Amino acid sequence: MAVRIVFFASLREQLACSSLDWEGRSPQETVASLREKLAREQFPESGAVLLADTVLAAVNQVMAQPEQAVADGDEVAFFPPVTGG
Amino acid sequence: MTELSPDELLRYSRHIVMPEITLAGQQTLMASSVLCVGAGGLGSPVCLYLAAAGIGRLGLVEFDTIDLSNIQRQVLYDTRDVGQPKLDTAHARLSQLNPHVQIDAHALRLAADNVMPLVKQYDVIVDGSDNFATRYLVNDAAVLSGKPLVHASVFRFEGQITVFDSPRGPCYRCLFPEPPPAELVPSCAEGGVLGMLPGIIGSMQALEVVKLILGLGEPLVGRLLLFDGLSAQWRELPAQRAPDCALCGQSPTIHEPTDLPAASWADGAPRISASELAGLLNAGEAPTVIDVREPQEYAIAAIPDSKLLPLMELSIHAASLDPGKPYILTCHRGGRSLKAFEQLRAAGFSNLQVLDGGIDAWAEQIDPEMRRY
Numbered sequence: 001m002a003v004r005i006v007f008f009a010s011l012r013e014q015l016a017c018s019s020l021d022w023e024g025r026s027p028q029e030t031v032a033s034l035r036e037k038l039a040r041e042q043f044p045e046s047g048a049v050l051l052a053d054t055v056l057a058a059v060n061q062v063m064a065q066p067e068q069a070v071a072d073g074d075e076v077a078f079f080p081p082v083t084g085g
Numbered sequence: 086m087t088e089l090s091p092d093e094l095l096r097y098s099r100h101i102v103m104p105e106i107t108l109a110g111q112q113t114l115m116a117s118s119v120l121c122v123g124a125g126g127l128g129s130p131v132c133l134y135l136a137a138a139g140i141g142r143l144g145l146v147e148f149d150t151i152d153l154s155n156i157q158r159q160v161l162y163d164t165r166d167v168g169q170p171k172l173d174t175a176h177a178r179l180s181q182l183n184p185h186v187q188i189d190a191h192a193l194r195l196a197a198d199n200v201m202p203l204v205k206q207y208d209v210i211v212d213g214s215d216n217f218a219t220r221y222l223v224n225d226a227a228v229l230s231g232k233p234l235v236h237a238s239v240f241r242f243e244g245q246i247t248v249f250d251s252p253r254g255p256c257y258r259c260l261f262p263e264p265p266p267a268e269l270v271p272s273c274a275e276g277g278v279l280g281m282l283p284g285i286i287g288s289m290q291a292l293e294v295v296k297l298i299l300g301l302g303e304p305l306v307g308r309l310l311l312f313d314g315l316s317a318q319w320r321e322l323p324a325q326r327a328p329d330c331a332l333c334g335q336s337p338t339i340h341e342p343t344d345l346p347a348a349s350w351a352d353g354a355p356r357i358s359a360s361e362l363a364g365l366l367n368a369g370e371a372p373t374v375i376d377v378r379e380p381q382e383y384a385i386a387a388i389p390d391s392k393l394l395p396l397m398e399l400s401i402h403a404a405s406l407d408p409g410k411p412y413i414l415t416c417h418r419g420g421r422s423l424k425a426f427e428q429l430r431a432a433g434f435s436n437l438q439v440l441d442g443g444i445d446a447w448a449e450q451i452d453p454e455m456r457r458y
Contacts, residue, residue, distance in 0.1 A: 008311065009240045010276065013397045045401040054265035058322050063260075077320075079311070081265050082238040082245060084278055085127045085215035 001027060001072040005038065008079045014049045031057045032066035034076060055080050086112040093185060097139055110299050111139065115185070117298045118142040120207035122195065122223050124175045125149070126283030127213035127237055127290060129161040134291035136179040136186045140298075143179065144189040144207055147171045154458070158280035195219050197344045200226040209294050210234045213287065217264040218345045224249060224257035225342040228333050233304075235293045237286045239278050242314040244286035247305050247324065248293055251333035254307035259327035259334075264345055282314055354426045357413055357438040359450040366390075372411035372436075376444070377425040382417060386455045388447055396421045399428055408433045415440035415447075417458075 003022045012018045022042070024034075035057065039047030049055070056079045057064050070076055089097070089111070100106045100114075119140050121128050124147040135143055151159075151166045151174060159171075166174045172190045179188050189206075193199060195214075204210055204226040212223050212234060220236075227234035228251050236257060237246040249256045289310070296302050309322040332339045365371035366389065374391035376383055383393045394402045396416070406412065412429075414422040414437060422439045429437055440447070448455035 008313075009243050010397075013276070046398070048400070052265060054261055054263070056260065061320060061322055063322055063324055081217070081261050082240045082243070083215060083217055083220060084239045084276065085123050085125050085213045085237075085283070 001029065001070075003029070003034065003070055003072070004075040006075060006077040008077065009082045010080050011049060011055070011078055015043050015046055017043075029070040030066065031059065031064045031068050031070060031076065034070050035066075035078075049080075050078060052080070087115060089115075093139070096183075096185075100138070105301055106299065114295065114298060115139050115141045117209070118144065118207045119209045119211060119294055119298075120144040120146065120204060121211040121213055122146045122219060123213035123215060124159075124161060124171050125155065125213060125215060126158045126239060126278065126280075127287040128211075129159045130284050130287035131211050131213055131291050131294075132161060132175060132179055133182065134288060135294060136183045136188075138291070138295060139183060140186060140294075142187040142189060142207075144191060144203070145172060145175055146191045146193065146195060146203070147175065148192055148194050158278065158283050160284065195222050197222065197342045200342050201230065204232055205230050207232065209297050211290055211294060212236045213290070220257060221264060221345060222342050225332055225339060228256045229341065233297050233306075235290045235297070235305075237290050239282045239286055240276055242279055242282060244282050244312045244314075245309060246286050246289050246293070246312075247307075247309045248297065250297075250304070250306045251326065255324050255326045256330065256333045258332045258339075259330045260309070260324055262327070262331060279314065282312075285312065285314070354423055354439045355437070356441045358441050359447045362388075362413060362440060362447075363451045372413055372438075374413045374415060374440070375406075375425070377414060377416050377421050378444075382458070385458050386444055386448060388415065388444060391415065396425050396428075399425055400432075403429060403432050403434075406434070408435065411436040411438070413438045413440055416443045418443045418445045 001024045005022050006019045007015055007017060035050055039050040058077045059068060059070060059074055097111045100111050101108050117140055119135055121131050124132060124145050149171050151162045151169050151171055153167050156162060156164060161175050161178055172192050176188050176190050200222050210227045210232050212220055214220055233248060233250040235248050293305055296304050307324055309324045311320050328334050331337060374388050376387060376391045376393050377396040377399060379395050414425050416422040419442050426437055426439050445457060448457045
């Protein structure tokens with residue numbers, strides 16, 4: 001399955017990446033399993049920041065819970081909290 | 086409703102001619118009150134536009150003084166104001182802009198014991214603060230007193246804005262139940278921000294305030310709007326209430342605002358002063374100095390022989406360091422080096438010190454020729 005991944009704010013610097021096209025071997029993914037795989041396989045050195053509870057995820061521009069399924073062609077975006085004023 | 090003087094009629098004529106506002110709408114604005122928490126990057130456009138719009142009473146919460154590094158984005162102030170308290174300058178500037186607006190200056194740091202009485206005095210609350218402790222306090226007080234909260238934040242080229250108005254929509258805790266670990270979230274001082282970003286997002290906040298007061302259009306309740314200045318794209322995320330929200334959920338456990346505990350990562354880091362470090366360096370006995378700023382900052386000024394390892398990449402490069410060796414950590418003013426301290430300590434480094442006041446203290450105390458920023 002192919003999933004478009006988008007990162008926002010500080011994640012962009014921490015992962016040195018603002019978006020990527022992710023190719024998964026498994027036909028079944030959830031937001032949680034995708035997050036785990038990205039952290040482990042795509043960003044083995046800096047990926048821990050993705051696993052923080054405070055990083056929100058949205059699938060196709062709708063806020064998503066960890067158990068939500070991710071389908072081929074979806075866009076999954078990750079948002080860390082931002083505090084600058 | 087108060088009658089408008091001929092001057093006021095003229096001043097607000099571009100509002101009054103709009104069928105959505107009319108004279109009655111302008112009178113509603115003039116009878117309303119707004120509390121703006123923070124008079125910095127976001128607070129500047131918020132206060133300027135709301136004062137210009139003729140909001141009746143505008144409360145400002147701020148305790149900082151104006152620094153030269155503020156002027157690039159905090160358009161309430163100009164170069165002559167550096168060193169002055171923000172609140173005094175803002176009060177004077179806004180009164181000049183529109184003498185019909187009552188400015189309430191609250192020179193205080195928000196805390197659990199002062200936030201509720203303050204929030205209760207206003208119709209709409211605006212969060213233009215720059216730290217999580219204040220953001221949670223303001224959110225909790227707004228929910229507990231039933232006031233709408235126009236929330237926004239900015240980072241580098243990005244900004245986000247929404248309106249929290251529980252129970253109509255979610256509150257901040259529905260989205261982010263707990264404050265994140267401080268080391269994960271860079272501030273404007275650390276991450277940087279392009280000056281126009283708070284200008285764009287703060288202007289949106291002022292617009293949302295006016296919409297809320299006049300009941301116009303579709304407020305950003307339950308909608309998180311994200312702006313990426315580099316791609317010039319807005320994206321909107323629907324945001325729902327969390328049934329288990331500790332503040333506004335079905336069985337709330339938070340019944341009054343509470344102060345966040347002081348950051349634990351700042352505790353217990355051994356400090357070294359600039360003069361102590363200079364002494365060690367002169368004697369050739371100093372441990373390696375690790376500078377955790379960004380390369381573009383390092384290029385402006387750096388301590389001789391220091392090693393650049395930006396905080397964002399520290400976890401990657403920690404492998405090139407020896408956990409058994411002593412290191413001195415530094416950054417611009419001391420914030421990031423504490424975060425680096427916590428990261429390295431967690432990774433097993435046992436002999437770390439943090440340079441008190443960072444490179445800025447070094448420039449002040451040791452090397453007056455060094456460029457400051």
